[in-house]
Amino acid sequence: MIMEIDGETCTRTKYKLIEYLSDPKATAAAVDNEGFFLTGDIGHFDQNGTLHITDRKKDVFKIFHFEAPFAPSEMESYLITLPDIQEVCIVGITTGIDEELPAAVIVRNSNSSLSERDFFELVKFISILM
Structure with missing residues (x-):
């Protein structure tokens, strides 16, 4: 049985975020130390692998x-x-x-x-x- 635990949804693709225009602080906060983009959405995957967005971080x-x-x-x-x-x-x-x-x-x-x-x-x- 898979437990459905909410957490921040993060993505990582071959394309990297360059920067938020004139905002280095926001740029640094947008990506974690493993290169994942932090979406600000809270959610979980169900048993079928479907992502459910349940809330927002902000x-x-x-x-x-x-x-x-x-x-x-x-x-x-x-x-x-x-x-x-x-x-x-x-x-x-x-x-x-x-x-x-x-x-x-x-x-x-x-x-x-x-x-x-x-x-x-x-x-x-x-x-x-x-």
Whole structure:
């Protein structure tokens, strides 16, 4: 029997990370002493060898035009309660000015009528409340 223990997911490929632009400290922290890239995702492999991402090591985005940090898990926790949404994951899209913008990856329920425009309006409303 395989025990499913969560830990940080790490990757190593033949292509090496060169650097984070103008950020040697972040570059040094991104790779461990064995050359593995530290993704910041927490997860485990199941008995079939499927990787399950269960959490994040760091749960805050630094967004330039918001005063307070943005916690993706708060948005995910709300969105997953909606009947149209089966799965959701908020990911960061890095920009060139030392920030990440949130993007939602959504799996709708098969009977959902939620459109892309409906989702944008919903998130805009939620963002005002947060």
